[in-house]
Amino acid sequence: MNVAVVMGGYSGExxxxxxxxxxILNNLDKNKYQTFEIHILLNEWYCLIDAVKYPINKADFTFTKDNQVIKFDVISNTIHGTPGEDGHMQAYWELLDIPYTGCNFYQSALTFNKRDTLSVLSKFDIPKAQSIYLSKGDAIDGKQVADQLGIPFFVKPNQSGSSLGVSMVSTLDDFQKALDFAFAEDNDILIESYLNGREVSVGVMNYKGETKVMGITEILSQNSFFDYEAKYLGKSEEVTPANLSEQLKNSVEETAKKVYEALGMSGFSRTDFIIMNDVPHFIEINTNPGLSPQSIFPQQAAHAKMEMSDLLDNEIELALKRKLIWKK
Structure with a gap:
């Protein structure tokens, strides 16, 4: 089976x-799959083989090597951010009738949009921060924001990941800088109240037909919050499993499952919560979580004694089953 492992993207992620x-390339079973490293970048799409780039034909998502056209049976999608986490690539692959891992194009677009995700979850009584939604050019008064949300508060792009463009505003003198930082990532932003509590990240996936919690990791950031530096530059401690009481652990797990199912998810995900007053408050869901060796989801899989190769088999099986549903 030819598996395209698609990576890259158009954002800072x-x-x-x-x-x-x-x-993913290192963990896919070579006895089952012929794997291909596919880079989707702003200026070029290509398959990388022995340091040689073979251009991807965007008309049918194939490439040609030695006068032979290589087609893919399934796509393992690991693009973070646009265009592989916001539904663009998923819709394109679906038009080409190529199965892909992860959730479908609608769920991808929905969950990449923080405002729309919060709107859907509000129907399911999921606790969350208070928020204000703004578009570039809207008039905004910092004092009114502080009166409504309190200080400190967060300013974040509506559509972005890896905490890019996110700031915590502790004084109104920093408000304009935070707005500029967020608007550099997206034309729409969210301003959210500060939740004073413990931050946890919960891996959830559809495993063999059931919603399974992989694990709960507590984030102990050296910075004021779990920003890009804390996530990727060693400025945090990640404790897996989180040291929670059995009652609190069950509450977090059930809330994470509820979020996953309410949003119609499939495949790997990582959902972030702040536990305040023993209640998990939803922050965001990541439908293409990081899978580098230091990322949280692989840490949780290792603690659960689950092999990544088995989890990837499961992902491919789900992708192929979804294609059968398309046919109907």
């Missing part, structure tokens, strides 16, 4: 995606 792609 592309570097992280390339690391995730390598972990």
């Amino acid at each position: 592309s570097v992280i995606s390339l690391r995730s792609g390598q972990l």
Whole structure:
């Protein structure tokens, strides 16, 4: 079976995606799959074989090597950010009738949009922060924001990942800088109240037909919050499993499952919560979580004594089953 391991993307998360792609390439069973390293970058799409780039034909997502056209049976998608986590590539692959891992194009677009995700989850009584939604050019008064949300508060792009463009505002003198930082990533932003509690990240996936919690990791950031530096530059401690009471652990797991199912998820995911007053408050869901060796999801899989090769087999099986549903 020809498996395209697709990585890269058009955002600042592309570097992280390339690391995730390598972990997938290293863990797919070579006895079952012929794997191909596919880079989707802003200026070029190509298959990399022995340091040689073979351009991808965008008309049918194939490439040609030695006068032979190589087609893919399934795609393992590990692009973080646009265009592989926001539904664009998923819709394109679906039009080409090529099965792919992860959730479908609608769920991808929905969950990449923080405002829309919060709107859907509000119907399911999922606790969350108070928020204000703004578009570039809207008038905004910092004092009104502080009066409504309190200080400190967070400013974040509506559509972005890896904490890119996110700031915590502790004084209104920093408000404009935070707005500029967020608007550099997206034309729409969220301003959210500060939740004072413990941060946890929960890996959830559809495993053999059931919603399974992989594990709960507590984030102990050296910075004021779990920003890009804390996530990827060693400025945090990640404790797996989180040291929670049995009652609190069950509450977090059940809430994470509820979020996953309410949003119609499939495949790997990582959901972040702040536990405040023993209640897990939803922050965001990541439908293409990082899979580099230091990323949280692989840590949780290792603790659960689950082999990545088995989890990837499961992902490919789900992708192929979804294609059968398309046919109907």
